[in-house]
Structure formats: C-alpha cells, structure tokens
Amino acid sequence: MAVLVTGGAGYIGSHMVLALLDAGQDEVVVIDDLSTGFAWALPPEVTLVQGDMGDQALVAETIRRHKVDAIAHFAAKIVVPDSVTDPLGYYLNNTVKSRALIETAVREGVRHVIFSSTAAVYGEPAVVPVPEDLPTNPINPYGRSKLMTEWMLADAARAHGLATVVLRYFNVAGADPRGRSGQSTPNATHLIKVATQAALGTRSHMEVFGTDYPTPDGSCLRDYIQVSDLADAHLVALNHLRGGGESLTLNCGYGQGYSVLEVIQVVKEVSGRDFEVRLSPRRPGDPSRIVAEAERIRGLGWTPRHDDLRAIVSQALAWEGSLATRNQR
Numbered sequence: 001m002a003v004l005v006t007g008g009a010g011y012i013g014s015h016m017v018l019a020l021l022d023a024g025q026d027e028v029v030v031i032d033d034l035s036t037g038f039a040w041a042l043p044p045e046v047t048l049v050q051g052d053m054g055d056q057a058l059v060a061e062t063i064r065r066h067k068v069d070a071i072a073h074f075a076a077k078i079v080v081p082d083s084v085t086d087p088l089g090y091y092l093n094n095t096v097k098s099r100a101l102i103e104t105a106v107r108e109g110v111r112h113v114i115f116s117s118t119a120a121v122y123g124e125p126a127v128v129p130v131p132e133d134l135p136t137n138p139i140n141p142y143g144r145s146k147l148m149t150e151w152m153l154a155d156a157a158r159a160h161g162l163a164t165v166v167l168r169y170f171n172v173a174g175a176d177p178r179g180r181s182g183q184s185t186p187n188a189t190h191l192i193k194v195a196t197q198a199a200l201g202t203r204s205h206m207e208v209f210g211t212d213y214p215t216p217d218g219s220c221l222r223d224y225i226q227v228s229d230l231a232d233a234h235l236v237a238l239n240h241l242r243g244g245g246e247s248l249t250l251n252c253g254y255g256q257g258y259s260v261l262e263v264i265q266v267v268k269e270v271s272g273r274d275f276e277v278r279l280s281p282r283r284p285g286d287p288s289r290i291v292a293e294a295e296r297i298r299g300l301g302w303t304p305r306h307d308d309l310r311a312i313v314s315q316a317l318a319w320e321g322s323l324a325t326r327n328q329r
C-alpha cells in the first residue's frame, strides 16, 4: 500500500519522504503544487503529482491508482506574519482545501491520516512546557487555520471511521544529516534559516523581533526540533495507525526552550562568523514562549537522535552552503 504525502516537495515533507523510503516503504506518492516546494527535493523513485491537494478529482485518481492506505498531510501555507496580513488566503489553503482533502479520503476509503499541526494552536500558553490537553487558544490566523483542520479531522474520524494522528510540531529546524534535503525556500522567514543566511553573507544583517517580552533575556522562547527526528515521529504515528491504534494528538518537540538571542549566538559560534543583528519591535502574532511537553509521543516509542541545537545549526549551515553552490551552477 502506498503513502500519499501532500506537500512532500516542501521542507518537512521531503524529509518525511526520505524517512519512509529509508524505512522500507515501497511506494510513496507526493501531491504538491510547488508553490513553495521543489521537484528536485524528491528522490527519483517517488511519484510527484503536481497539483492542488484540494483538487478532489486529482486526489481521488491518485489514491485509486496508487492504492493509498495512508495520507500524511503537510501541504499548507506556513508563515505566521503572512497569515496576519492574508488571513483569507490562509483559511482557503489550510482549512477549506484540507476539508476537501479529508472528504476525498473518506470517499475513497483511506483509513489513516497523519496531520501536520502546530504549536501555534496553543497561542500564548498559560503553562510551559505545554501538555496536549491544555485548552487551545491560537492568537494568529495561521494557528486558527490549523486548529479548524484538527476539529474537522476529529469529527470526520468519529463519523466515518478514520483513524488520525495529529502532530503538533514546535519549531522545526536543521537538515537531513546525510545532506539530501533541507530548508530551501529562498525567502524563508524562520529564525535559524535567516541567521544562517546572515552568517553566510546571503543577507547583510538580521533582526530580532522584540526584546521586551516577559522572558529571561526579553526575546521569544521556542522549542527547536530537528527535522529528521520529526520525520521519525511520523513513522511512529504511521506504525501506530497501521497497527490498528486509536486516534491521537501528540506534541513534537524536545521540551527545551531557547531564546532568539541564544539561537543567534549559537549560529555565530558554530559558523565562526559575526554578523549584524538589529533589535527591532515585536512581530505581529508571536507568542512570547512556547515549549513542548512531549512525553506522550516518547511513550509511543519515539526516541530523538538529534536533540542538540549546535548540531541542528551546523546542519542548517551546511545545507545553506550547498544551496548557494546549487544556485551558482
């Protein structure tokens, strides 16, 4: 049986594809509109269907042709500040099209769905580290667009017998340790990506958005999870579902928070490069601190192998360097 990966040509989805192949999954098929993904991010043995995951005829035909028994749903728009300026675009792509995808999965008899949700569903949490059963309270349209999809999946699971694993990722970073994939979007806004670009000189400087938060050094705290460890979490989820397991919601993080200023310092140390850092006002939609309580997924057998911020930064730097070489070719 094949696994359908929506958004598989993107940053995290491409690592999921590699993890599936490394684990011996015979057939992997990707649907991606290549809006932020890259066909070259996929190994040649993977089928890429270029198109929209909300296109029900295309998705149904792909499910039938490849005998898909599980969908890993990554496709989304993902930039928190963009969701503040373009909320309806985010609700269309992340919520409305996810509804179409879920309906197609139900109609075509796909039993297992793994969904890429986010720590952004918690908003500004009252408790840190955050357990999964803390009431959700997203503070930006991106988080709300994802939470609505969680609700649709839960309701569809109850009504139509789907089994789902909702993975709430904290901040994803790093690259495949073997150098096969990484974060490639040229105008990415993520902290570690931006800092590695500043270190390598593809940006003249970077900004710290807010130094007046109620945190030890005034900058925001985040829990950075390495992307291959996150892909492994999906394999754990897939085995759980294929083994007949019940629907679950699981945080994916390490349980350790780093401030923006600490991350920038690590990038400077690991790269051996200094770069200009400007202290700027807060960015709309940012919670001050968000760190995972991740015991639930560890209880399912997930054992992270790359829980080391210096190693994560080192992988991100290596990938950024290889992108520069690719672009010069």
Ligand SMILES: NC(=O)c1ccc[n+]([C@@H]2O[C@H](COP(=O)([O-])OP(=O)(O)OC[C@H]3O[C@@H](n4cnc5c(N)ncnc54)[C@H](O)[C@@H]3O)[C@@H](O)[C@H]2O)c1
Residues within 6 Å of the ligand: 006, 007, 008, 009, 010, 011, 012, 013, 031, 032, 033, 034, 035, 036, 037, 038, 051, 052, 053, 054, 073, 074, 075, 076, 077, 078, 093, 097, 116, 117, 118, 119, 168, 169, 170, 171, 172, 173, 185
């Ligand atoms: N990067 C993070 O830190 C982070 C944290 C929490 C959750 N997530 C979630 O993880 C998932 C993957 O994020 P990413 O960082 O790999 O982003 P990405 O932009 O690299 O990947 C998203 C992929 O989905 C594709 N896509 C978008 N809309 C589509 C559509 N309608 N039809 C088909 N393909 C479409 C894009 O072309 C891209 O390849 C997203 O659902 C995101 O919300 C990411």
Ligand SMILES: O=c1ccn([C@@H]2O[C@H](COP(=O)(O)OP(=O)(O)O[C@H]3O[C@H](CO)[C@@H](O)[C@H](O)[C@H]3O)[C@@H](O)[C@H]2O)c(=O)[nH]1
Residues within 6 Å of the ligand: 078, 079, 080, 118, 119, 120, 169, 170, 171, 172, 189, 190, 191, 192, 194, 206, 207, 208, 209, 210, 220, 221, 222, 260, 283, 286, 290
């Ligand atoms: O140039 C930059 C970029 C980011 N930041 C700060 O760094 C922190 C992390 O920001 P970023 O890397 O953009 O990630 P988040 O906004 O925390 O969102 C990520 O992490 C969320 C889960 O916590 C996911 O839901 C989102 O998809 C993903 O983009 C925030 O405080 C930002 O204000 C800066 O100060 N300067």
